[in-house]
Amino acid sequence: MDDIDHRLIALLRDNARTPVSALAHKLKVSRGTVQNRMARLEEQGIIVGYTARLRPDAQPRGIRAWMSIEIEGNTARRVLQSLRGDPxxxxxxxxxxxxxxxxxxxxxxxxAFDRALERIRLIPGIANTETNILLSTYV
Incomplete structure (x- = not known):
């Protein structure tokens, strides 16, 4: 990846719906160059998809938190697999x-949050956790 690829990715992260013509103008390259680079980045698996960002107040209400997890020994893959299955x-x-x-x-x-913590803490290979509930989000 070169500088143009990095700048293109930065623009797409900011707004993936930016028209190709606007991306080309901002990057000072042709529309074809932008289209070809986007196709190449997708084919190489660098860009794996496009998503929508929501305002924090537009997202479902609920208890949101960060959990820090310490792993016992060499069990990270098994723990990650178990965590991926938790709703x-x-x-x-x-x-x-x-x-x-x-x-x-x-x-x-x-x-539901308490039940989730209980399930996660019982996963074999987890040595210790620390959980912080998120109170406010600023974007």
Whole structure:
């Protein structure tokens, strides 16, 4: 990837619905160049899809949280597979430092949130967790 690819990706991250002509104008290249680069980035699996960002107040209400997870030994793959199957887990991120995994959680209410925490903490290979409920979101 070169500088134009990086700038194109940045523009698409900002607004994936930007017309190709506008992207070409901002990048100072032809429409064909933008279309070819987007097709190549998709074929190479660099761009794997396009999505919509919602305002925080437009998203479903519920209890949202970040869970920091410490893994025992070499069980990360097994733990990640188990976490992917939990309906409360919205996203997973591996990290370095004290915590091995950050899980983004969403539950409809405190009771459902409590049940999710209980399920997750019982997954074999999880040594320790710390959970922080998200109070406000700013974009």
């Amino acid at each position: 409360a887990v919205q996203a997973l991120h591996t990290t370095n430092g004290r915590w091995d995994i950050m899980a983004e959680l969403l539950a409809e209410d405190l009771e």
